[in-house]
Amino acid sequence: MRSPDPVQLADQLRGVLEPVVHGAGLEIDAVEVRTAGRRHAVKLVVDLPETSTAAGIDLDDIARLSRTAAAELDPHEHLIEGSYTLEVTSPGVDRPLTTPRHWRRNHLRLARIRFTDGDTVEARIGDASEDRVVVAVPGKKQPERREIAYTDVEHAQVQVEFKAPPQSEVDLLAATDGTDSTSANEENR
Known part of the structure; x- marks a missing residue:
């Protein structure tokens, strides 16, 4: 058989x-x-x-x-x-982010995102809906807010960090997703 x-x-x-x-x-x-x-x-x-x-x-x-x-x-x-x-x-830190639930579970974590066009960016994860995610891309002076459609993502994976996220990134994401930046920052410690 x-x-x-x-x-x-x-x-x-x-x-x-x-x-x-x-x-x-x-x-x-x-x-x-x-x-x-x-x-x-x-x-x-x-x-x-x-x-x-x-x-x-x-x-x-x-x-x-x-x-x-x-x-x-x-x-x-x-x-x-x-x-x-x-x-x-249980899923390890090496699990790729493949569903909206994965993105939401990793709110305020840093992710390496490779796009279908080959570009790559490291960005902090913000609010995630069913078809897109808001991220904060670190900048020289200020982080940049971007919305990314999941269909544009070829591969995404959380990066291991040993320090708290920069407050400017947390504040930018809190302003766009309605999260209280103080409690979000406390939760990530």
């Missing part, structure tokens, strides 16, 4: 795992299936809901979800032919 297409299998597994993940108070970010012969590796990437104010997912929560997800997959082993390993993880 032929193994199912990894993309199709990932979609089926998403349907099986979604109630378990939601029951744990999390959301599925991605389900990936890699196949090598009759062996499969299932990677379940989960994230906090967009409305969550928590800073991250606790490792104990990941461990509990891993056990629950494995138990949920057992009765559905007919979907996965052969043996499989299950990896449950």
